[in-house]
Amino acid sequence: MEQLVSVNRVMASNVPGYVAERSLRGQRKVITGYAKTRGYGTFTGFTWGILVRVDQNHVLGPISDITGKIALGGLAIVLPALTFLFWTTLRLQKEHLKLRESEEALRRAQSELEQRVQERTVELEAKQAQLVQSAKLASLGELASGIAHELNNPLNNIGLFAGNAEEYVTSGRCDPAPLKDCLIHIQEQVHRAASIINHIRTFARTAPLVHEDLSLNEVLRESVSFMLEQLRLHDINVVFHLDENQPVVQGNKIQLEQIFVNLLSNARDAMQLSDKRVITITSHLADYKTVRVEIGDTGSGIAPSVLPRIFDPFFTTKPVGHGTGLGLSITYAIVKEHRGTIEVKSSQETGTTFVLHLPVATHVNGMELAVRKANKTETAQA
CATH class of the missing domain: 3.30.565.10 (Histidine kinase-like ATPase, C-terminal domain)
Structure with a gap:
């Protein structure tokens, strides 16, 4: 069989009945059957081998057709899947981009909102401070007559003690004790008036x-x-x-x-x-x-x-x-x-x-x- 496969031409010697087969070089055949026989009569001593060859395309054609159909079927399945996967990926990328843009817009809006809230808070605190200050000044306005009376008392006392001191000096009396007492009382009344004024100023001022x-x-x-x-x-x-x-x-x-x-x-x-x-x-x-x-x-x-x-x-x-x-x-x-x-x-x-x-x-x-x-x-x- 191996010898026969390697033979490219079948030769039947130079005897009557010689039949020469056409060259098989370059042709791809598939051996589908083989039979061995001896020669008789004139061909005694010869050994014959009968080869049955079939075209490869004839044998493998159905397989190729099936393979092609399978490939086409797979392509018909894979191609839409790849198309769907590509389209889905593209859509997800677009949605991701939109989400990033939305997130950035929300971040900017949040930053602007925080800034506005902070500005509004500062504004409200300033207005509240103004209201507090206005209320304090309104209270001082209501208390004005009483405050004036409180200041009037020490001022009257200062005038009284100052008059007494002047009388001691002009009368020629040199006793320092009464004069010293008058000066001490004057200082006390000055401190009292100053305390009232400082209290009013402290109450009315705007301070941290x-x-x-x-x-x-x-x-x-x-x-x-x-x-x-x-x-x-x-x-x-x-x-x-x-x-x-x-x-x-x-x-x-x-x-x-x-x-x-x-x-x-x-x-x-x-x-x-x-x-x-x-x-x-x-x-x-x-x-x-x-x-x-x-x-x-x-x-x-x-x-x-x-x-x-x-x-x-x-x-x-x-x-x-x-x-x-x-x-x-x-x-x-x-x-x-x-x-x-x-x-x-x-x-x-x-x-x-x-x-x-x-x-x-x-x-x-x-x-x-x-x-x-x-x-x-x-x-x-x-």
Whole structure:
């Protein structure tokens, strides 16, 4: 078989009946059958091999057709899949690009919004500061007559003592003791007038808010002294029930004074038609963490229908031209800024009481130290 496969031409020797096959060189055939036989008669001694060849295309054609169909079928499946994958990838890339653009737009919008909020916050804080300042100036306007009277007293005393001193000098009496007494009294009255003016200037000025440890009782007394002439002119008595432990809070002195001046002014106005005119001021440690302050009057009280609105800006029960409606709303804002609370109890029979809770300046462990500090301060001032 191997010999036959290698033969490119079949030769039958040079004998009768010779048949020469055409050249098979260059042709690709597939051997599908083979038979071996011997020669007979004239061809005795020869061995014949019969090869049956079939065209390769005839044998492999069906396989090629099937392979081609499979390839076409695979291509028909793969090509749409690749097209879909390409289209999906392109669509996802576009969506991703849109998402990035949207994210960038949102980031810019958020940045702009934060900037606007910050600007708006600064603007609102500035307006609130202006309202607080306007309310302070309005309070000073209401207290102007009382302040003028407070200044008039030391000025009259200064004039009296100065006249006495002049009389001692012109009379020729050389005794220095009375003259020295007059000069000392003049200095005291000058200091008193200067203290009143400085208090007014400090209360009215716009200054950075500095929080410090303060004796709340001292702030209450100074607030009353600021209103004392106004209260006297309205025949109002002030009764103190202050905690002897001298509770200490951390806050801004001017703002706390503004709170108490506002509440005292409201109490003054509420008692104009009352026969009994008393303001009661109470302070005590509520739980060694907060200080409770009560400012009560014997006025006509607040109607229950308007009680929930008294801290609203520009709300007032006073006649037109007699109030801005800012006092209690600013008081509420300042109390919140000091991390405190304020509430009101009112009865048309017994009057109105404002209750404030302010955190102490130190924790429980440091309360004793804070109390001693406040006691030393008041002892030194006395």
